[in-house]
Amino acid sequence: MTYAIQAEDLTKSFKGTQALAGIDLAARTGSVLGLLGPNGAGKTTAVRIFATLVRPDGGRATVAGHDVVREAGRVRSRIGLTGQYAAVDENLTGTENLLLIGRLLGIPRGGARARAAELLERFQLSDAGGRAVKTYSGGMRRRLDLAASLVGRPEILFLDEPTTGLDPHSRGEVWEMLRGLVAEGVTALLTTQYLDEADKLADEIVVIDKGRVIADGTPDELKSAAGGQVLQVRPLHGEDLGAVAALVAEAAGPQTQIEGELITAPVMDPALMPAVVRSLDHEGIEVGELALRRSSLDEVFLALTGHRARPESAAGEDAGVGVGAEGADALAGAERVP
């Protein structure tokens, strides 16, 4: 098995703040490695080291078999980088931005033009190719930025939070494009604070927090590691919520949570589901939904780090990320019901 990206005990400090406290990771050639962590976890620092923009203080990193410090030039000729901000020249047109990269890479004028046209087509920017980038929407800029990182046909792609700040539709587009690239054999290292993004795109995930690796594995492995399955119950009538919560909590224990109209509990014992069904039947409560599902990566993240992946304000768009304060109160009240 070959690894396109490898790091051993990588450390880096900035003015006394330790950004990376010794991380190890490896991405198999042709796979997507998701580097997952909250803001300030060290994701960007790691990407900047791999992309030869920053030298590590200690440890070793290789990309395409080349050392990022000693053979930076060779690493650069194999990689593409898409940073957190769309690093394109706003005053140039889309075509010119791609032409600039092509010419810098030494592609002859005609070839660079053809490559620019091909990439614009692929990223659905052909119509906008002749317009200055400052007239582009956020999603278009990101697509152009991604296209710019592909001009030299890199084997290894670094994407640092490629969808941060994009609307769901544009996020979906970036995901599709990345899937297409991976299908062609590109290895990608993707950093994200969106758990669903890592879940959907990554073959393997490395979770980092405060500059350390706190977990790694496939998305499924990570989900099973943090409690396996989750029982979810939605009462048919809203007024039964408290009673159902109490009933589930009795069988499943104090980790039972209320998320909106949904009650969830980690399944530690296979007998939980039948027990809950019997109790519901006994009480005569009708349910609209009763299901077992695998833990979400959000739950994994919470279990691993003790805090959520994203600040509360940003978490709102994903229904059911943990339980809100209201749910906890409702649950506490429900538990006192005899």
Next chain:
Amino acid sequence: MTTTAFTQPLTKKGRVRPGNGVRQTGTMAWRSLVSVKHNPLELIDYSITPIMFVFLFTYVFGGQMAGSPREYLQYALPGIIVQNTLFMSMYTAMSLNSDLTKGVFDRLRSLPIARSAPLFGRITADLAKQVWAMVLMIGLGAALGFRITAGAGVTGFLGAVLLLVVFAAAVSWSAVLIGMLAGDPEKVQVFAFTLIFPITFTSSAFARVETMPGWLQSWVDVNPVTHLSDAFRGLLVGGEVASPVLWSLVWAAAIAAVFIPLAMRAYRSRV
């Protein structure tokens, strides 16, 4: 995709070949100049200050300063050109800083290109814009009555352009340093204005040195803006040439000697 990867030949040590570095500098200069093509307003942006200066100084101050607008223009245009050169050099600082803060430098540095190409490309393009602005101002001045009266004629004009390029190239290294150190492009502008205004006005650019108080004269006499204004005057309008040109070159060398090492150090640490 991997099989058709495009790679540019590197040296055995994995470094960029010098010839490629020069070509990459040219490409970066193209990038700085091509935006002007789509954005003609940018040129007016570069030229509006000099045009305004030419008009204001000629018609507002001209009568009082030299008896008539036309006579004053003959004196002040070389000084206005110098002032504009200094202001324009700060565009180098602003655009480098903007590339830095917007992540463009990250993209460029992740490419297998010479590390200095983005810097030299920018400086080269900005020098071309400097020449453009100088020609524009002399053209506008000519329309208002400015005449190249020095004996050397066209040679004097070409000499002035050359001197401008040399001096501006030296000053642009101070701009590189400012661009690397500033937190954002707006700070560059504030810094530039507070520094360049007093330096350009305490010189022979707009008023004769002998009319100023003695304590001020001692600074004005060494101010590089004085030497460069006098040199342009000598080359375009007539008068002493050798001494002010020599002193301008000495200043350019001194500015380069101080700022090139500082700027390169700042560039290496930030880029």
